[in-house]
Amino acid sequence: DQQVKQNSPSLSVQEGRISILNCDYTNSMFDYFLWYKKYPAEGPTFLISISSIKDKNEDGRFTVFLNKSAKHLSLHIVPSQPGDSAVYFCAASPGNQFYFGTGTSLTVIP
Amino acid sequence: GAGVSQSPSNKVTEKGKDVELRCDPISGHTALYWYRQSLGQGLEFLIYFQGNSAPDKSGLPSDRFSAERTGGSVSTLTIQRTQQEDSAVYLCASSFLPHKGNTGELFFGEGSRLTVL
Numbered sequence: 001d002q003q004v005k006q007n008s009p010s011l012s013v014q015e016g017r018i019s020i021l022n023c024d025y026t027n028s029m030f031d032y033f034l035w036y037k038k039y040p041a042e043g044p045t046f047l048i049s050i051s052s053i054k055d056k057n058e059d060g061r062f063t064v065f066l067n068k069s070a071k072h073l074s075l076h077i078v079p080s081q082p083g084d085s086a087v088y089f090c091a092a093s094p095g096n097q098f099y100f101g102t103g104t105s106l107t108v109i110p
Numbered sequence: 111g112a113g114v115s116q117s118p119s120n121k122v123t124e125k126g127k128d129v130e131l132r133c134d135p136i137s138g139h140t141a142l143y144w145y146r147q148s149l150g151q152g153l154e155f156l157i158y159f160q161g162n163s164a165p166d167k168s169g170l171p172s173d174r175f176s177a178e179r180t181g182g183s184v185s186t187l188t189i190q191r192t193q194q195e196d197s198a199v200y201l202c203a204s205s206f207l208p209h210k211g212n213t214g215e216l217f218f219g220e221g222s223r224l225t226v227l
Contacts, residue, residue, distance in 0.1 A: 034216075043203075
């Protein structure tokens, strides 16, 4: 059973606009959440994380929001750039194991 | 090395043959994970090693799959009698644990692409 879900397999946005990628989880024991970015033929690379004691974490153009009551997190990228085009995976951890979503392929159109 | 190293980067094998995939984690990382990504799928957990504890093998899809980690460092994932459905990119990752108190993210290798003909 998929404990971390990314219901949108793909997303296209215009350069300069905001990209919003969504992720839902089912396990209330998850207390640490991460986003990874993956280019073709490369391993995923860490992008940004958030602990369950926070509801927002910002790093440059990237902001992650966590809504614990809804078991939902989102990644905002603003402004979006063509180099942001990649597959984005969200992940959640209860302390040891990491559970990944199925990924959202983001295309930023120049 | 500076990052997680995996070998081979590509492996083509015939159905029924055994394969071994190697992962060299970042020095000092106590946790090591194997995931696989089949075509069009997400990251599927396979196995997790943490220090000297017994590994979490709950993600291994069948008894044809096994993994070991020698000396708390290098890990080998072995697939016996490979099947076509084993074709995937096998990703290794390492991290410090526990994540509380540090960033705790996983550092991935570039993966080993396995094709079973």
